[in-house]
Amino acid sequence: MEPLFKEGDRIVINRWAYIFSKPTPGDFVTFEHPNKKGKVLLKKIKKVVGDESLVTGINENDSEDSRRFGKIKGDKILGKVWFKY
């Protein structure tokens, strides 16, 4: 996700961001890896189809994302990135 997020950056996520609104393309979200329990990923929403989001990394050529593990359901999103520090 460099250069936007670098290793060691700390981020604050809003866990209630999608209570009254829906995920939107361009949002950065965190969610548990669909195939690796306990591993939380940070990706950008590229497209929203119904209740599911297609997520990708910024560097699409090097990213493992929805093209490999499929779309992410809305209830699997842990939160929207609020800011980094």
Next chain:
Amino acid sequence: MIKVSLFMIKKILGFLDKIAPPQKVYAHCDIPCGIYDPHQAQVAAHTAIRMTKMLVDLDEKDDKKADHQIVRLTKVKEEHAELVKHEVRIIWGDFFKQEHIGKNPGLHDLVFNIMKLASKVKQEINEDAANELLSKVQEFAEIFWRAKGLEPMRIKSGSSTEGEIVSHK
């Protein structure tokens, strides 16, 4: 004033991190090096061929020497056949994406064959299997370079197997 506020927020967040460490999140599932090359798999396949050939040609007049040499050659053959499997698995699992599979529908079968052949090379002293393994790995390398948008080409390996290595133009 804004600078002071930001400084204070950072200090407060830093303090909160100490009493309640934040959870780790990953922007990538593995190290995002983006560096993949089927060269190592091919070199390992060449080595497996060479070790197999040396085992076939082994002079067994001196039992002790022969035993010693069998152990050494078999060890290297095992390691390099395993290396073929490792290198191919990494490229298959980390580099290739669904769009590549669409263009190369035989890729999964090819990788499956490579895994099986590499096991056979480990289990037996079988020159045909070792040569077939290299041939399949070369085929895999050609698909890889095409997927990277590069035209593959075969060059002489220059090694004692006198075989080829797939590189690109």
